[in-house]
Amino acid sequence: MKHSLHTKVAAAVMVLAPLGLAAVAQPAAAQTFQYHVADSRQGTINGITIDSDSGLRPGSTLRISVHATPGARWANLSLADGVRVPLRERAPGEYVGSYVIRRSDRIDPAGQMQLRAGWGGEPVVMAYNYPAAFQAHSMGAAPATAEVNSFAMWPHDEDRLDPGRVVHFRVEGTPHARAGVRVPGVVDWLQLTEERPGTYVGSYTIRRRDDTDAFRGATAMLRAGDQRVVARLGERGDRDHGDRDAR
Template sequence: MKIKLFSTAIGLALLSSVIYLPGIARANPKPSIQVAQQRILGSEIDSFTAYPVQRLDPGTELFFVLRGTPYSRATLTIPNAVQNLPMREVQPGVYEASYTIRQGDRISENTAVRANLQQGNRISSTRLQQPLVAGNSDRRFQSLSVDRFSARSVQQLDPGTTLNFKLLGTPNATATFSIEGVAYNIPMREESNGFYTGEYTIRRQDYFPPAGATVTASLQSGNQVVRSRLDRELVAGDNGSSNTAEIPLEIITPKENDRVSGTVEVEGRSAPNATVNVKVQATSSVAGLFGFERNILERTVEADEQGQFSFAFKPSISLPGTKYEVNLSSSKGDRTSEETLVLFQK
C-alpha cells in the first residue's frame, strides 16, 4: 500500500510539471521579442521636421518632411486633429505631407506630432522635436540634420598635406569628423549659423587604403546624433583620372549659408579665360508647390583675363527657407576644379 501511494504521488508531481511547463515555455520568449522590437524601433527614421508657420489658425497649412528607410509606408498623427495621415514619398527615403487646420482642431505650439514609418511588420515611430510656430525654436528640441558634408580635394595624400572639411547643418550643435583607420572625432568649428569647418594634417604614420578612406561627419545636440558621409573623394580625380590637376576656383560673393532674396548675383574667381559650368538647384521641404527639387539655372560662363566671372539667377517662386545649391565646375585644358555654395531664401 505504501509503495502504491508513493507511486501515485510521483505521478501527480510529474503530471503537474507537464501542465505548467508549457506556460513557462510561453513566458520565456517574451523578453527576447521585446528586446528585438527595441532594436528595430527608431532605427529606420533619420529625421522628422516641419515647416514653421506664423500662427496656428484655421486655414493655415502645415507641411511635414520625414527622412528614413525608402519604399516604406509613412504616416503622421496630429492629436485632436488627424490620425495616420499618409505621407507621400517624393524621392527615395523622403516623405512629405501637408495638413490644413480646420475649425474645431485643437493644435498648439506644444502639440506632440508623431510620425510612423512601416516596412513589412517593422514599425518605427518618432515625435516632432521642434515647435510648429516660427520664432519659437529651442536648442533642446531642434531636429538635427546634415545638409552637406564636403572637402576640398587634394592632389596626393602625403604627410604634411592639410585636408579641409565643411559641413552645413543644424546650427548650435557639436560637429566632428572621422577618417576611418586614421583619426576619429576631430572637432569642427561653427563659423556661422549652421556652417562648420574642420581640418586634419596628414602624419607620416597615417595609412590611407588605395580604394579610398571612409570619411564621416557627426552632428550632435543633447541625445540626438546624425551622421553623413563625405560627398566626394579626397584625392582629385580618384575616379580614374588621378593625373588631372586642379585650377583655382573661388566664390567671392555671396558667402556660404547666406540668406538671399530677389535676384541673386554670384561673383567668383578662377584661372584666366577658364570655362565655368554653372548649375543651380532649389530644394524645398514644402509639398504640393513646386516639388521637392527644381533646377533654377544651368549655363556656361567664361572667366575674363583676370579670372573673374559672374552670373545671376532669380527663382520663379520664392519660398522662405528654400535651399539653393550652386554647383560650379571650372576647366581649362586638362585642368579642372569644382566648388559648391549653399544659400537660403529669406
C-alpha cells in the first residue's frame, strides 16, 4: 500500500488557555505547541496540538489533539519506533489521545513525529519536527527548580476572620509554576493566579461553617517540573521530591 508523506517544519506557538479556565500563562514545563499543516489528498489535516507537563522526560504526560476531516477509520501518532499513540474521534473532526512516557522509550527530540490517518483508500502520513522547547526538556534534562521566597495572608488577625470576610493570599517564588493554598478543613486547594512572573495571588471568602482557627495553619504549595515545595505563613518553602499529589 502506498503512503503519501508530507514533511513540514512548523514554528511553535504557545497556547495560553488551560482546560475550562480563563486564559492564564502556563508553567514552562506545561507549554502547548500547535502546528498547522497543508491540506492532504486523502482527507484534510488542519493542525495538531501537543501538550506536555514536563517535556519528554520519563513520567511526562503527553496530550494530543488533531483537527482533521471527520470520519477517519483510524488515526495515530508515532513518537518513535515502537511508541505509537492511538487517537479517537472525540467530536466530529477532533481526534485526541494521551501517553505517559516510559523510561524504556527512546524518543529522540531531534527526530520527527509521524501522524497517520485513514479515511479509506491509501493512508495519509504527515511528519513533524519536535518543538525546540521539547528538546530543552528532553529525557535526562535537569528538572526545574521550585522555590517559595515568601507566603503572606491578610487580614491575619483572628478577630477579623469572621464570616463574609475576604482573605487574600500572596506567594512569591519560582516564576511560571503552579501555585495554590491549603487551609486544613476549609479548602484543600485554592488555585492562585500568577499576577506577574513569580508572584501568585488569590482570595477566599470565609463561610459561616468555616473554622477560622484553621487559617493559622494555611500552607502554600508551588510546583515547577517534578519538584514540589510547601511553605507555611511567614516561612520559606521546603522542597519535596516525592510523588504526593501536587494538583
